[in-house]
Amino acid sequence: MSDETLTDERPVPEQIDDVVIRFAGDSGDGMQLAGTQFTASSAMFGNDLATLPNFPAEIRAPQGTIGGVSSFQVHIADWDILTPGDSPDCLVAMNPAALKANLSDLVKGGLLIVNTDAFDERNLAKAGYDTNPLDNDALDAYQVLGAPMEMLTKEAVKDSGVKGRATLRSKNFFALGLMSWIYTRPIEPVLDWVDKKFGTDTPVGKANVMALKAGYNYGITTEAFHHTYTIQPAPLPAGEYTNVVGNTATAWGLIAGAEQAKLPLFIGSYPITPATTILEELARNKNFGVKSFQAEDEIAGIGTALGAAFAGRLAITTTSGPGLALKSETLSLAMIMELPMVVVDVQRGGPSTGLPTKVEQSDLLFAMYGRHGESPLPIISTSTPSDAFEVAFEAVRIAVTYMTPVILMTDGYIATSSEPWRLPDVSALPDISRPFASIQDGEEFLPYVRDPETLARPWAIPGQAGMEHRLGGLEKDATTGNVSYDPDNHESMLHTRARKIEALGKSLPEVEIFGEGSDLVVLGWGSTYGAIRTAVTRVQKTGRKVAHVHLRYINPLPSNLGAVLSSFDNVLVPEINLGQLSRIVRAEYLIDTHSFNRVLGQPMRAREIETKIYELLDQEVSS
């Protein structure tokens, strides 16, 4: 196959503003990879984008069944988008199960690309189809384009050196090639990737390149595919961009925090979906002096982190709900010892094992109150994959400045999805270091005497002479830190620890209001950011007045939040839980919030929020 075939003989493509595409197939079909590569090309091309991977809880659920379907959705646009889109405009279905599981999401009239080879009796039966939907009127509402992808792939790769059934493995590259044709994406970034990953001389590398090109060429040569589309680069602010996945951004933010705090990073963690990749990313970066410790369980994860904190390291532990439960006791110890630490909770569907690979925001009240006794901690949350870098950095800053564990809340959607990130100038990141304690000769070291402003206590670490001291979980004297059973001291220490959170509050920025008016404000936190902002923007475009406030800090809440919320007639709080932030806001400000809760294991959809906004606005009007 010569390169000429790739010369574009393209009819003028239709220019569109944005498109939502979903690649869907069996877990073994490589849809995550196809989607990721399509995303990468689009990023290089200059589009704005947002992605949403979705995979089963099993490593590999039974092939060909609904339970085994894996998908990857990407939204690409020539404007500044915020969500991976509510419903795909185009669906790639590699087999009947993928079609069945995803069809209802496809917009009516949408483009449906199917791998016709997979629609045999066995697969149809596994997916629960009595008859072949390609043969009847089931798909009449869509533009269906079929291609015998398996046959074509096999044929294309026959000289690669890959043999037998293995040849079929490249069919995702065929699909990717075809999609690149239809949406006018460059294939060079994919070729580069294949080269780096496999080398273009290896059988696998060759097969993937051949399949990719074959898919692209199939588009060129097959008339059916001659209606193509293009999406112009988005007018993103100038700068250098990378496409970043949430958990990677979190890991990088933590490393950057450690660098700027001038502390070696220590992470003690136990693998758990969807948090594991933070540990994995940190383990990869030992040249930053990162010590990564895979503990025997979550208790040891936070335990080792606590030990490292005492030893003067930047201590991190990462987990998801069930693991956070196990960390509760030691977290309370870290709180009373007032040692800095960042605890990352990547929320997933609960309760119990729940829906481990899905998104949920249902650990918020647990983070707030999930410790015995009065045990207040700062809670900070991230709104988008790239935001995670900044938030992780900020969590480190708070931990070190205030000598406290900080809970950083993210979730399974942020963890695994990606967006273009304009790279910050890392050399301009602030110095967030805080010197270790020091004393004059002969002076007594008092580990619980505090900085008057931050209420942080001094941090003296083993190896420093003259400041030997003991910390423990029993109540401690307000200055010496020795065990104290004194009733008044206890009460005063409870208040002091609460006041430390207040002290932090005073230093934090006020919330900003996006929008104006006084009818309705939508209050959100975490990964619902994109959906809320999109919904609010759409409503605003109709001329209605509605505002959006999104929280980064949840404990303490921003100082102006009460006043801001009270200035609106309605406060709508959309959450992927049964109303947890809502409950906090109600208790704090006695405001009768409207909770909007959708807990489907999926990101919030802008459209549903939009509907809810109109419902409230119209009620308001009619009442």
Add this chain to the structure above:
Amino acid sequence: MSDETLTDERPVPEQIDDVVIRFAGDSGDGMQLAGTQFTASSAMFGNDLATLPNFPAEIRAPQGTIGGVSSFQVHIADWDILTPGDSPDCLVAMNPAALKANLSDLVKGGLLIVNTDAFDERNLAKAGYDTNPLDNDALDAYQVLGAPMEMLTKEAVKDSGVKGRATLRSKNFFALGLMSWIYTRPIEPVLDWVDKKFGTDTPVGKANVMALKAGYNYGITTEAFHHTYTIQPAPLPAGEYTNVVGNTATAWGLIAGAEQAKLPLFIGSYPITPATTILEELARNKNFGVKSFQAEDEIAGIGTALGAAFAGRLAITTTSGPGLALKSETLSLAMIMELPMVVVDVQRGGPSTGLPTKVEQSDLLFAMYGRHGESPLPIISTSTPSDAFEVAFEAVRIAVTYMTPVILMTDGYIATSSEPWRLPDVSALPDISRPFASIQDGEEFLPYVRDPETLARPWAIPGQAGMEHRLGGLEKDATTGNVSYDPDNHESMLHTRARKIEALGKSLPEVEIFGEGSDLVVLGWGSTYGAIRTAVTRVQKTGRKVAHVHLRYINPLPSNLGAVLSSFDNVLVPEINLGQLSRIVRAEYLIDTHSFNRVLGQPMRAREIETKIYELLDQEVSS
């Protein structure tokens, strides 16, 4: 020594309504025993009473120091009392440290009985006295009565067979004898107890009897002690009474619950102060078929309980804050499996190891929200030691009727203190059993099909043929209970589990209002009951209108609570925490509660609540 010496040559004693007495000494001085025995005699005598033991966190803190002081307070009265009293009217101080640690609590003009032998230089120094307070004007504000108790005890027991320093061990019996004289208590119950415990023929038994009588006789023969007191029996409702300690009542309530639920009781627990004695009491009653399992940790404690529940037993696990933290993950599993279980949390001073032998109410929000994901559970709390019997029974009823774990909240004060308990007619306790599942031949067993009223699912247990089924922590299908990743099923299951709590709510009694008017209601829960009721009653006696509402059920809250609270201008919520029930009430009803928080490791004091009530009432008037 002949028995005649005990003939009362008593001048007519002064009749008083009530008295608060505190026995205080070194941990090794046997003050808990002296107090308990004094209490027992008073109970037999027919007084109403309430007790408050107080001991250091160490097994035996350094002798003679403030840290090593142990005390036991008892309030006895001829009326229906509710608290062990705010401040003692009489203090027995066995050494300088005991004096120093307790003097400030003694009411001005109160009676101070001291063991003068212990006021030597060494002990004074250990207690931090520069000069002997017995020798200067330090105690001028009190009626001081000294006795060389060590010398007198040694002398008294010289023929008992006990030798050397061991003779001093009986000095608590000397003090007890003396106090029995002063307060006209019968000593026969004590003699009976000694006989049962040691036998009156053993050296130790003899020594204790001799010391007791010597103390009593010392009162008779020493003019200084001729002003004595008597407290008439209280007009308690007719019936048979026992003096019951809270943890014992809890254990008995659980056993009674198991009996009436027709289920063998299984407790899986790990020792922890102040919960351990529940496990110990249950272990003692194996003849009820109780299986008590001392687990390797709290996780295994609840784990074994969960297993026992699946196997069809009445599953119990008991713990305190740090242990509750460790149970969190498995509790969420039990919740989603919908298996019955009672989790008893005997709250102690937190956070972390905190003040392990002290009382606190600071696990409430943790009990409410202390699990990842949406994981609602019923929460029920006990107000007094004897109330624990009924509440434990009720917890069993709820668990079995609704197929759910139930959290029973009690605390370190209820756990260790005692009060007279009018014995219920146990043969009249309701049948709270619920039959195991059954199916017709050939019928399919559906473990998640619910009772329409309670929403309880059927309970089928291993050994029952035809109902083999699997439960797990992954989200489950609404009828089959099989793993389900279906988004709508998940959301609906979250709501169903929440609705089960609501269903329980509908069946519960409404709260009762003690008092009338609309100015102020004091809302409480748990062991503050006695203090609040006492304070409210006192204020009511002055003619001011104030009411008391005390919660047994905290999740769900009683159905009329919102309406009741809204009918008052002020809602005062006294708690031994920083405002946890208050926060729940605020979120639930948007009522601007007044929190009153004292967190001293001690029970709430009626006087402080009274003061706070007046403050609010007067503000109300002046504003």
Add this chain to the structure above:
Amino acid sequence: MTDTARYTRSDFQTDQEVRWCPGCGDYTILAAVQSFLATLDVDREKHVFVSGIGCSSRFPYYMNTYGLHTVHGRAPAIATGIATANPELTVWVITGDGDGLSIGGNHLIHALRRNVNLNIIMFNNQIYGLTKGQYSPTSEVGKRTKTSPMGSIDRPFNPVSLALGSEASFVARTIDMDRNHTIEMLDAMFKHEGAGLLEIYQNCNVFNDKAFLDLTDKNSRDSNRIWIRDGEPITFGADNEYGVVVDGEGARVVEVAKAGHRNIHVHDAGAPNPAIAFALSRLSYGPYGPTPLGIFRNVDVPSYGHEMENQIAEAQAAKGPGEMAKLIRSRGTWIVD
């Protein structure tokens, strides 16, 4: 095993789709367990399968018996509750090397020392399968995984040694590929009273393929599978040319011809002293080179569940059955009229 079996394998299958990767060793173990149970004269409803979390821990969903898929690492504790609550049941614990030895290590060793009436099957694939390939407490030093990109520095457990150090009364090892031996081990464990641990080397063909090659490859397996059988001299190899001797330095592999047949150790699984079983467990530090398979230890100790029932019977015999009315009066009472 009876020859007039009441059950067939399919009686133990459920309608749930088996969700392991094609080729996973878990399939063969599932089939072996189902087949084995079908041979027993035990009511199906008396079997309970309890697991933690992991690929292996999905096992209970595929067994048409009572079952619990619980939380990570806690299966031995939860199963202890079932087995002591009702010792009439046959309780099986299914766990993995991560589930059972990493997060769940403590419950495992305590269940073993207490001799709770449990049959514990540990699927050892030397990797975390479900979380997609991190090293486990049985992974070899130097193993490169996503969390150990430069090679693991953790020295692994030898599960048999650990179990013996935990006072286990039954410990055995087998390999997924050998169905007959697996069933033989299951049978012995089932017959043993109290806690048993069966370690099964299980191939994870996705994240740790061929970890047991020494023991499964045609060319190497004969010289690497040391079959240990109670009462028999320990010899192995295609022609039994190798054997094991035990002396003041421990156990080691020798050539039978050189060492002399009478010096070859005769295995005594029922020895009260676990010292020699432990020595045998040290013949290999993992499934590399000659590795013993079979029953290391099998001694009679009363089970925890029955001991507990005995105490209840004793208490009832001594005090009579519990009476609530008596209990609440046990601390002394008085009458107010």
Add this chain to the structure above:
Amino acid sequence: MTDTARYTRSDFQTDQEVRWCPGCGDYTILAAVQSFLATLDVDREKHVFVSGIGCSSRFPYYMNTYGLHTVHGRAPAIATGIATANPELTVWVITGDGDGLSIGGNHLIHALRRNVNLNIIMFNNQIYGLTKGQYSPTSEVGKRTKTSPMGSIDRPFNPVSLALGSEASFVARTIDMDRNHTIEMLDAMFKHEGAGLLEIYQNCNVFNDKAFLDLTDKNSRDSNRIWIRDGEPITFGADNEYGVVVDGEGARVVEVAKAGHRNIHVHDAGAPNPAIAFALSRLSYGPYGPTPLGIFRNVDVPSYGHEMENQIAEAQAAKGPGEMAKLIRSRGTWIVD
């Protein structure tokens, strides 16, 4: 130990009142540790004592070094964090039989297998002291306590066997009353690289008095203390009349005269194979009858803390020190102008 000591015992004492019961064995251990540290040429500020919860776990408050009194059972994990974060420190773990073997068993065995650079001292009084006398995982079967009023039915752990089953590279045992031997053991553990476990039989005179009478009573101790010393034949008794032999059935006590001196086992603490150390640990099932005291095992294995540092050095050598600006560009970038 140097003879120009930089420190005296009092340098390691704090101003906190020692809050154990009079007569508690903890006092002698505290004194031994303080005296021992004073002999070392290690800066005081480099010592860190980490404990869990229990009477014994109050220990760090009395040591004028860095210290943490943590939560129940977690000390080995927390200490692992300290020791791997900074391998220059000398990290001591203080734990009890409940803290270390009941709730904390898992962290203990993992710290041992990983060979984390820790010196772990376990105060074994065979009881829960702080919670006032419940049986522990080392209490003997039949022990009556408040939670086992009819006698415990739990078979105890042998901590030495458990440690050896957990791949421990250093395991020793001593007794509180023998201060010199305690110090000798502390010294050996301190010199050993990586994880060490020292079990100290410690008398709780309040809740479990005289548990170690066989080993401490004048009349019985000589015939019950089996001193094991590296390189020496294991003999004991007032006149060394008893000895230990090891053969194909394990280790057992013999009369030297009958067995013949040349058959007496010569102890090799440094043997790479832990099988014989394990066999020795089985000579007694607790402090009853002839019980070995001394170092069971002492082998060189690189410590976890240093292995971790080595990987960092390697990574830096290979990739250069980390650069943030490079890292965030590592997944490919594009420019928007």
